[in-house]
Amino acid sequence: MEEILYGVAYYYEYLPYDRLKEDIEMMKKAGINVVRIAESTWSTYEKNPGDFDFSTVDLVIDEMEKAGIKVIIGTPTYAVPSWLVDMDAEVMVTRKGSGRAIYGMRQSMDITNETYLYHAERVIRKLIERTAYRANVIGFQLDNETKAYGTSGKNVQKAFVEHLKGLFDGDLDKMNAAYGLDYWSNRIDSWENFPDVNGTINGSLGAAFEEYQRLLVDDFLQWQADIVNEYRREDQFLTQNFDFEWRGYSYGVQPEVNHYKASKAITIAGCDIYHPTQDQLTGKEIAFCGDSTRSLKKDNYLVLETEAQGFPQWTPFRNQLLLQAYSHLASGANMVMYWHWHSIHNACESYWRGLLSHDFKENGTYREAVTVGNEWKELSSKLVNLKKHNKVALVVSNEALTALKWFPVDLNAAFQSSITYNDIVLAYYTQLYNLNIECDIVTPDMEGWTDYEILVVPALYSASDETYQELAAFVEKGGKLLSTFKTAVANEHLKISYEGTPKGLQETFGMQYNQFAIPSKTRLMSEYFTFEPDAEVQGFMELLEPDGATVLATYDHAPGDRDVAITVNEHGKGKAIYIGCMMDDKSFNQVILKIFTEQFDYPLSEYAFPIIVKKGINQSGNELTYIFNYSETEMAVASPTEGTSLREKRSVAKDESLVINPWDLIILENEQQ
Missing domain, CATH: 3.20.20.80 (Glycosidases)
Known part of the structure; x- marks a missing residue:
């Protein structure tokens, strides 16, 4: 423009x-x-x-x-x-x-x-x-x-059946097997007598209909x-x-x-x-x-x-x-x-x-x-036309979101749940944002979605084998992967892996798990992280079993005989970290900070929220640095670069003290040689 x-x-x-x-x-x-x-x-x-x-x-x-x-x-x-x-x-x-x-x-x-x-x-x-x-x-x-808008009338139902015919090459047995419709006698006997999908209790079929919508x-x-x-x-x-x-x-x-x-x-x-x-x-x-x-x-x-x-x-x-x-x-x-x-x-x-x-x-x-x-x-x-060149991407998925609606993270005996897919996604995004780690937000549908140095993959519950293979190849070639609980559990039809979890990525992460729980009075323990005595596990926990991975944190009060919470694994030329639980904000901030600085060698800004720093290249080829103060308090920062303060129309030296008023910002333009 x-x-x-x-x-x-x-x-x-x-x-x-x-x-x-x-x-x-x-x-x-x-x-x-x-x-x-x-x-x-x-x-x-x-x-x-x-x-x-x-x-x-x-x-x-x-x-x-x-x-x-x-x-x-x-x-x-x-x-x-x-x-x-x-x-x-x-x-x-x-x-x-x-x-x-x-x-x-x-x-x-x-x-x-x-x-x-x-x-x-x-x-x-x-x-x-x-x-x-x-x-x-x-x-x-x-x-x-x-x-x-939730459209699901007879005309939409009929079109959905035609969509499924194409998806499964007209093979009804193939569809019944993919969605597990033998369970509770939900097997569909003919394309012509396909039942109203609005009544289904089968998560695979229900999620397929939402994808069709x-x-x-x-x-x-x-x-x-x-x-x-x-x-x-x-x-x-x-x-x-x-x-x-x-x-x-x-x-x-x-x-x-x-x-x-x-x-x-x-x-x-x-x-x-x-x-x-x-x-x-x-x-x-x-x-x-x-x-x-x-x-x-x-x-x-x-x-x-x-x-x-x-x-x-x-x-x-x-x-x-x-x-x-x-x-x-x-x-x-x-x-x-x-x-x-x-x-x-x-x-x-x-x-x-x-x-x-x-x-x-x-x-x-x-x-x-x-x-x-x-x-x-x-x-x-x-x-105008500011270009961003981020090294980090947050990977999101509509299919995983739908899957975790049908199969909630912390489902309890009362069939209640409090943690949604977006809760997990935004928990990770918030930590990146607060630490001034700029990222793109991508999906496995996109071309080049693995063309980054670091991928953060929260709760990718369901995906195709090809997607999991791409993640494994990303690490093998030197990528750095941070993933979370409820990742690589099921295929694209929400069929849970019988080959163990995380599906197709056990070698990549150097660990597996087959048990999980809702925590009760559970704290995080670590010789690597410095957790407070009240560092709390919240909502959900997977009980990880290392198989080559290094343990970074454990639980102090876990059911069964497994207590591993966070692992890191060198694989190929890259590195994969798996976080098996939710935690309190203070602990979470420390975990993300240490992972990025020490495990991923990512150069963090010296500032954190409420000072937010964003960078890009303008159409003149010069670097723009935005420094925001999201607070009601005047803040002083050292300039991260030399350049021109565009709104003040004056030159600024690197490390010069800059005062940012409440709810205000400074924009620096650094002319590139």
Whole structure:
């Protein structure tokens, strides 16, 4: 991109009165140079079947063009008009356990329904042919936070059976064996009499159906891309605002979409990032989502949605909006866009507040956006197109996530569980983040996913034999592998290994195990790590049996006759470490720190959270170093490099003392010789 894009979602159709020109004046003052429109208002553009009115779209594009503001057009297909449901009730999604959805909510349609697809294609074509030729329309967003929405009606069930036929070459016995359907007399006797998968208790079949639902998202986005590609210019991009697991904010891997596979339909990766602020602002969620989205195309990405004010607990403290904005850029974003410009005055998201409050007047958050936008105007050429070259990758898997939903980590006699896949993933990511170990986030689906010096592989419960072989080869050739409990337990069909665990990696790790437990008053012991007397094992523990590996830590109160918790093994030219349990944060921090510094010879930053350091190479070939202070306390640090402090416009010497204000940052540019 030629410049950093700074923008907002803008809904002229939601305004209580016409204030377009006034809004544009305020946008210009804030340095806003792009808006996203149209993705939410199908029923406004087509009030009756075939009766199209895009006058508001034309008006907004016209006025933005006069003001020099770029426009991203969203296809308006994620919320259907009521007349479409009246036309065909089966447009509404049928879900497991709840039946057919009732009209009212967005994202409640069946994305495979033929009536929906027919009318969705028509409105897409009408909108894109009307806007693609416009000079200030720079790209298109396909749909919005797309998922399959749990669709599992008869049409989807039938298509899933055809999918399984292809997967198993029409061999029913092969499928029954792969999924273990002889158990509890779940064996399926014919393709024609295939039972409703919504009722299955078989984890292999259930996980296969969830994987198929993710494939529906891939197909749906590619279908939309193919339509838009008939109209868009070569200089116009295609994107999608991928979101993440939602726990009141963006939290880990999205269970319902394989972002890497789905991103094949688009030309530039995009995402939604929502996160805590005020005293809970850490930057971790911004970094995780950014590292994940950047890795999809191994290139810069777009933040299509993030909060401005959001809910009351997200009204940012002074300087936090600025800190957040730069945090996106430090992960490789080329655009930051708020949802949304103005707080709307009715409907269900009236109190999910935009950059402006309901009175449309300037407020503290808007004034801070003015600071951000005008700094970016000046610094854009230095900050745009930042490239990251990380030596570490965190390996994640939609299939492992689904598997550990069906077979929870700490399942107890009451059939209850508290540890999820994303809990484990984020526990490891948090330690890397806090120690300033920058990483990419990759999946075994990606080409080159093992092209790193260090792989961190949390809870890769299920994968193909080929994936496990690639991990073994990675270590054999000199790679450094850190993996955790519940890794390499089962194959891609969730069939647990009868050859021992970790499946296919016992020689690599120099250990195996065949027992595990939920800890009770169990502490970690070690001559290598310096654990506190109360170092606690939490949630789950595997009882490791070394076979060539060196023991790094043990349990003091383990069931049975095995007490090994952490091992390290030299294998081939590389090294593999296995951590068999969850633990308290203080112990965990020490374990990761010592593993990276002493076992993996990784040069750590001298700083740790709340000082976060991120680096990259800008388009001039110079190294940029971002130093963030995620705290309410003024912090002093020694400059890690010489260079120019871009925001202060002054030279800085290496090791010079730098003072960073609360919730603030310094950016250093070091010109490369």
